[in-house]
Amino acid sequence: MYVHVPFCVSKCLYCDFYSVVSGDFETYFSYLERELELYHDVLADSKVVTLYFGGGTPSLVPTLFLEKVVRKLQTLAVGFDPIEITIELNPETVTREKLREYKLLGVNRVSLGVQAVDDEVLKGVGRIYDRRTLEKSAACALELFENVNFDFILGLPNETDETVEKDTLFLDRYPPKHVSLYLLEVDEKAPLFKRLESGNLSLPSAEEVEERHSRFVIFLREKGYVRYEISNFAVEGWESLHNLRYWRNEDYLGFGPSAGGHVGRVRYVNVSDLKTYYALLDAGRKPYEHFHENAEREEELETVFMGLRTKEGVPLEKLKSIGGIVEKILQEFQCCLKVKNGKIFLNERGMDLSRFIFERLVELLEEDER
Amino acid sequence: MYNPDLIRNICIIAHIDHGKTTLVDRILEITNTVDKRKMRDQYLDMMEMERERGITIKAHPVKVMYKADDGNVYEINIIDTPGHVDFSYEVGRSMAACEGAILLVDATQGVEAQTVAHTYLAIEHDLEIIPAINKIDLPNANVEETALEIRDLLGVGENEILLVSAKEGTGVKELLEAVVKRVPPPKGRLDGKLAALIFDAKYDNYKGVIVHVRIFDGRVKPGDKIMTFSNRKVYEVQEVGVFTPEMTPVDSLSAGEVGYIIAGIKEVSDAKVGDTITSANAPVESPLPGYREVRPMVFAGMFPGLPEYYEELRKALEKLKLNDSALYFEPTISPALGFGFRCGFLGPLHMDVVRERIEREYDLAVILTAPNVRYKVVLRNGQEMEITDPSKFPDDGSILEVYEPFVDLSIITPVEYMGALINLVQNEKRGSLRATENAGRNRIILRFDAPLAEIIYDFFDRMKAVSRGYASMDYEFKEYRKSDLVKVTILVNREPVDALSFIVHRSKAYSVARKVVEKLKELIPRHQFEIPIQAKADGRIIARSDIKALRKDVLAKCYGGDVTRKLKLLEKQKEGKKKLREIGKVRIPQEAFLALLKIGEEEQNR
Numbered sequence: 001m002y003v004h005v006p007f008c009v010s011k012c013l014y015c016d017f018y019s020v021v022s023g024d025f026e027t028y029f030s031y032l033e034r035e036l037e038l039y040h041d042v043l044a045d046s047k048v049v050t051l052y053f054g055g056g057t058p059s060l061v062p063t064l065f066l067e068k069v070v071r072k073l074q075t076l077a078v079g080f081d082p083i084e085i086t087i088e089l090n091p092e093t094v095t096r097e098k099l100r101e102y103k104l105l106g107v108n109r110v111s112l113g114v115q116a117v118d119d120e121v122l123k124g125v126g127r128i129y130d131r132r133t134l135e136k137s138a139a140c141a142l143e144l145f146e147n148v149n150f151d152f153i154l155g156l157p158n159e160t161d162e163t164v165e166k167d168t169l170f171l172d173r174y175p176p177k178h179v180s181l182y183l184l185e186v187d188e189k190a191p192l193f194k195r196l197e198s199g200n201l202s203l204p205s206a207e208e209v210e211e212r213h214s215r216f217v218i219f220l221r222e223k224g225y226v227r228y229e230i231s232n233f234a235v236e237g238w239e240s241l242h243n244l245r246y247w248r249n250e251d252y253l254g255f256g257p258s259a260g261g262h263v264g265r266v267r268y269v270n271v272s273d274l275k276t277y278y279a280l281l282d283a284g285r286k287p288y289e290h291f292h293e294n295a296e297r298e299e300e301l302e303t304v305f306m307g308l309r310t311k312e313g314v315p316l317e318k319l320k321s322i323g324g325i326v327e328k329i330l331q332e333f334q335c336c337l338k339v340k341n342g343k344i345f346l347n348e349r350g351m352d353l354s355r356f357i358f359e360r361l362v363e364l365l366e367e368d369e370r
Numbered sequence: 371m372y373n374p375d376l377i378r379n380i381c382i383i384a385h386i387d388h389g390k391t392t393l394v395d396r397i398l399e400i401t402n403t404v405d406k407r408k409m410r411d412q413y414l415d416m417m418e419m420e421r422e423r424g425i426t427i428k429a430h431p432v433k434v435m436y437k438a439d440d441g442n443v444y445e446i447n448i449i450d451t452p453g454h455v456d457f458s459y460e461v462g463r464s465m466a467a468c469e470g471a472i473l474l475v476d477a478t479q480g481v482e483a484q485t486v487a488h489t490y491l492a493i494e495h496d497l498e499i500i501p502a503i504n505k506i507d508l509p510n511a512n513v514e515e516t517a518l519e520i521r522d523l524l525g526v527g528e529n530e531i532l533l534v535s536a537k538e539g540t541g542v543k544e545l546l547e548a549v550v551k552r553v554p555p556p557k558g559r560l561d562g563k564l565a566a567l568i569f570d571a572k573y574d575n576y577k578g579v580i581v582h583v584r585i586f587d588g589r590v591k592p593g594d595k596i597m598t599f600s601n602r603k604v605y606e607v608q609e610v611g612v613f614t615p616e617m618t619p620v621d622s623l624s625a626g627e628v629g630y631i632i633a634g635i636k637e638v639s640d641a642k643v644g645d646t647i648t649s650a651n652a653p654v655e656s657p658l659p660g661y662r663e664v665r666p667m668v669f670a671g672m673f674p675g676l677p678e679y680y681e682e683l684r685k686a687l688e689k690l691k692l693n694d695s696a697l698y699f700e701p702t703i704s705p706a707l708g709f710g711f712r713c714g715f716l717g718p719l720h721m722d723v724v725r726e727r728i729e730r731e732y733d734l735a736v737i738l739t740a741p742n743v744r745y746k747v748v749l750r751n752g753q754e755m756e757i758t759d760p761s762k763f764p765d766d767g768s769i770l771e772v773y774e775p776f777v778d779l780s781i782i783t784p785v786e787y788m789g790a791l792i793n794l795v796q797n798e799k800r801g802s803l804r805a806t807e808n809a810g811r812n813r814i815i816l817r818f819d820a821p822l823a824e825i826i827y828d829f830f831d832r833m834k835a836v837s838r839g840y841a842s843m844d845y846e847f848k849e850y851r852k853s854d855l856v857k858v859t860i861l862v863n864r865e866p867v868d869a870l871s872f873i874v875h876r877s878k879a880y881s882v883a884r885k886v887v888e889k890l891k892e893l894i895p896r897h898q899f900e901i902p903i904q905a906k907a908d909g910r911i912i913a914r915s916d917i918k919a920l921r922k923d924v925l926a927k928c929y930g931g932d933v934t935r936k937l938k939l940l941e942k943q944k945e946g947k948k949k950l951r952e953i954g955k956v957r958i959p960q961e962a963f964l965a966l967l968k969i970g971e972e973e974q975n976r
Contacts, residue, residue, distance in 0.1 A: 214921075261930070270931075
């Protein structure tokens with residue numbers, strides 16, 4: 001189960017997630033409870049295995065509010081006892097007290113949004129902490145939690161080989177169990193898009209970034225992390241159980257603006273702005289803007305699209321209705337796609353070309369329908 | 371009633387933005403030709419695009435009735451002249467229909483190169499020229515200096531130059547008085563054989579071709595059998611009329627008058643500007659002087675943005691051709707771009723106009739390849755050929771000699787930019803300075819011989835850039851000259867891409883080739899494999915740049931709330947890629963075919 005906390009101290013330039021800089025926490029969480037109530041029937045016969053507070057910046061709001069969410073879930077979901085509760089942290093909001101409070105609440109995994117270590121790189125994209133703050137928060141998180149993730153983004157403005165080396169040195173000093181390594185994607189809606197268009201900022205060349213990504217991946221492998229998903233690396237046994245549910249296309253619920261859920265064959269995505277979110281809840285309606293019951297093929301497309309992201313891959317038996325297309329794409333990308341023990345998966349090379357392969361997959365499906 | 375002594379036929383010589391249209395509007399107002407309520411600013415600028423671009427290719431003529439101080443009512447016909455260098459032949463034909471010209475010069479800008487060229491043309495045609503300085507109401511008007519420039523140009527006395535503010539109406543009446551007094555009435559015999567000069571033709575969906583004419587001798591009326599002299603085609607006149615400024619039918623048009631003829635002509639190419647209309651039964655022995663076949667000077671390939679729109683592009687070109695006899699096109703096939711057309715234009719502006727009209731009026735995206743001129747090639751076996759498509763340029767081994775068109779290029783500029791302009795033309799554009807002349811106190815006319823190929827793209831903008839916008843230019847075809855030209859073929863992933871090849875002077879081959887391959891490297895997206903971009907001339911590779919293989923194309927982030935959005939995004943990307951042209955295994959975006967033009971733009975931004 002995912003709970004979105006759409007508040008941030010300030011907006012980062014690359015971010016296209018929904019969040020606002022100021023907000024009335026009290027109001028928001030009371031509405032969030034109303035949304036939870038609207039799902040009482042689903043919750044009543046579900047077992048909540050994982051809970052994830054994402055954002056925005058969940059660590060910005062007083063723990064009291066998160067506690068209210070957990071209490072509410074305890075009343076709605078029978079036998080609420082998730083095996084993994086994660087919260088996302090932004091370095092500037094981390095204090096020892098806060099982490100202790102999280103522990104008391106039952107949080108057993110934290111994900112720290114490091115993104116980069118170098119001050120110039122951080123400043124360049126509007127992150128509001130410096131390296132010292134970052135190191136303190138990392139040390140603190142590792143001290144109090146065993147299951148810790150650090151997020152990194154490659155390809156940011158001001159990035160050089162040297163700044164990326166600082167990232168890996170940082171991981172040497174503060175080794176978490178889990179690392180997410182993303183490549184910058186600039187959405188048209190992100191403020192960075194305009195800055196780049198106007199020439200005020202520039203990105204490192206694609207070739208440089210590829211090189212750094214390769215080096216970073218090798219570094220992680222040598223440190224004992226397994227690339228169990230395109231962008232996610234973990235010491236064996238420390239994978240994110242919550243995220244694996246997404247990639248295995250299992251059932252999950254998402255609450256809060258822009259959150260999405262998947263129940264059976266139904267997929268929904270909530271409206272992304274707070275005003276509409278409130279208005280819909282005021283009217284007693286579930287606050288989604290997209291709601292669709294997938295046909296078998298659609299469901300299987302999603303299953304393969306998400307499942308191919310992982311090292312374990314997708315059991316072919318789950319892809320029966322699009323079997324012909326899977327056959328075809330296997331043929332076309334013999335260098336990237338493999339089958340083992342009845343599961344289709346991307347090898348490392350395939351993971352690096354994932355967008356290209358997924359695009360082709362979508363295209364094949366469309367051609368097949370015509 | 372018909373009295374040729376009370377007719378005055380004039381045109382207005384003016385640079386773009388010097389106020390010609392405003393002046394005509396004011397004249398329409400003073401003579402009560404157009405109802406005030408119906409009065410629309412700038413009546414003559416009808417075509418939407420021309421209005422937007424602030425240029426008139428050629429507007430309708432207008433007839434106004436002016437009651438002069440001497441008590442007589444005069445019929446004044448104002449014939450429009452195109453304002454761009456691409457259309458100088460048509461300017462000459464418009465002038466041939468007149469006895470006088472108003473030379474209108476903006477007091478804030480002074481005499482421009484084109485004004486000079488057109489003035490000489492008017493003098494050649496024996497027109498009575500009435501100089502007038504416009505925009506005298508503006509605070510930065512420099513009447514004194516402008517007058518000096520006009521005197522240098524025409525050798526007239528100060529008192530012969532009129533001062534006008536077309537915007538405020540000042541001096542317009544005086545101008546009309548001068549027209550009546552100084553411009554002679556048309557000569558011509560009413561009882562002579564019909565001789566009418568075609569100075570324009572427009573296509574109308576309902577009426578067919580509307581021929582704009584000036585009658586020199588004789589009379590024409592509905593029912594008459596007429597003949598176009600150049601192709602000897604015979605038609606029966608259905609309607610004749612005048613422009614008031616709406617088309618208004620009249621009983622007949624007589625010697626000295628200006629108006630239109632509708633005679634069931636199907637295509638404007640059958641009513642060629644400069645041709646003579648005469649009686650089919652009693653034709654004149656010789657046509658009116660000055661007619662020539664207009665030949666396109668600039669050529670480019672035009673391809674539909676998506677191959678499936680080929681038919682629609684063909685229809686659009688055919689429709690445009692109905693109204694534009696100078697447009698030339700023939701089907702072509704390019705291994706790279708598929709079916710399309712090889713098009714010929716009068717010049718770069720004409721090319722832009724055609725492209726814009728197709729994109730705007732017919733809503734079709736087109737790929738236009740870099741323009742080139744018409745080359746003459748003599749082969750070793752003695753055979754001569756004309757080349758308008760670089761991909762058809764023969765192998766080096768078989769060529770004996772190549773000739774390229776040269777023009778008389780004149781540039782008027784403030785003296786301080788003279789050095790920069792000479793440098794531009796001589797060092798970058800292979801021109802040579804032939805003469806300089808004074809034009810007023812601070813300005814100078816530079817006359818060059820220059821290859822047309824060098825000025826058909828990127829020259830105008832470069833000239834404006836080095837002169838901070840002050841210089842103006844004009845050119846006219848002069849002659850073919852022997853030249854050391856070489857064809858550069860571009861290979862993408864080792865396959866020649868015909869639509870990217872170009873012809874260039876040997877001295878510039880290396881530098882241009884290098885820039886083009888670099889530009890292509892920027893414009894072509896990376897693929898899963900390395901793509902060499904090579905330029906080849908004289909059988910050797912003269913420039914190369916490699917597009918590195920795309921080793922990573924990662925969809926880095928996808929979690930629960932993203933599934934739908936990311937799938938949609940993939941869909942969109944896939945659609946975007948469909949718009950790229952696939953050549954060999956390489957997808958090439960449309961803008962790559964204009965790489966040659968783009969390197970010019972960059973130089974100008976530097």
